[in-house]
Amino acid sequence: MNKVTAAITAVGKYVPEYILTNKELETMVDTNDEWITTRTGIKERRILKDKNKGSSYLAIKAAENLFSKKSFDPKEIDLVIVATATPDMQAASTAAFVATKIGATNAFSFDLESACSSFLYGISVASQYIESGRYKKVLLIGADKNSSMIDYTDRTTCIIFGDGAGAVMFEPNDEGNGFQDEYLRTDGSGREFLQVPAGGSLQPSTIETVKNKLHYARQDGQTVFKNAVFNMADVCEKILDRNKLNNDDISWLTAHQANKRIIEATGRRMNLDASKVMLNIQNYGNTTSATIPLLFADYEEQLNKGDKIIIAAFGGGFSWGAIYFKWAYNS
């Protein structure tokens, strides 16, 4: 009998209705469509305008979309993980609220935060719970209301980020599909280059921190860019080597959507044809924890059972890694 693997059996997504285009950004900061398009690949991003709604709203909508596509009894879900860098609030689990709202009343739940690598690490965690035999249904949701931590007068960050969410269901698989291998890394010396300085325990929010805009995300774009290109390509090569895979074996690269140039550079290092590199950054920008599940949702119809996928991410921390995964169903 085959070893039990953790497969994705359903996906869902949600992006808010409001579209913030490059043209509109031109009226807000000193930028232009040509610069944004050539430097990042982004054309538009979605923004959750309702001030009374947080990341949980995006997460719930993504889960509801998943349930509308494939029927599940929410009461059968064992665990709900919400991967997010923008939880509703600091000290109450966003996942607990989401689980209750979607009717997963027999589940326990927790948030998982590792900046743009949150969802990637979530795949690792969800898979272990399934492979161990402990649980049969784990719902992993990546949701970020990035607009809550963006300074819309700072052209170096406001052009990049957007809001959104994606949800995937993990279940046991006995055909060998699903999770295969992972290569995950962190390096805390990178934390100064990408962070929201205030609002945590190190520097709680005060009138001064707000005046100095320390509650907004800031990054040293070039340093993050160089580290992202080097490290994502490095872990992708390592996981290919370790699993004796070459570029022809791989059906898809599902990479965190932070910058089109980073994604394309990673694809080139793997000698992958551009048609195998999933891309939707043009529509959503960088949605942090939601980029990978949004790719699965947007590409779902093109994915086939047995497709070999490399999932990769790089983000604040620094944190990064690659996961080798086999798709488990035809839609």
Ligand code: UT7
């Ligand atoms: O998901 C988490 C991980 N995050 C990332 O992976 C982000 C990685 N970094 C990047 O994607 C890129 O570094 C950025 C998109 C943030 C910036 O692109 P870049 O090609 O590295 O630009 P740069 O920072 O080197 O700036 C080049 C020039 C500068 O002007 P000067 O000094 O050459 O005159 C900037 O002031 O572009 C200027 N600039 C802009 N111009 C128009 C910076 N932002 C803008 C803007 N519009 N929005």
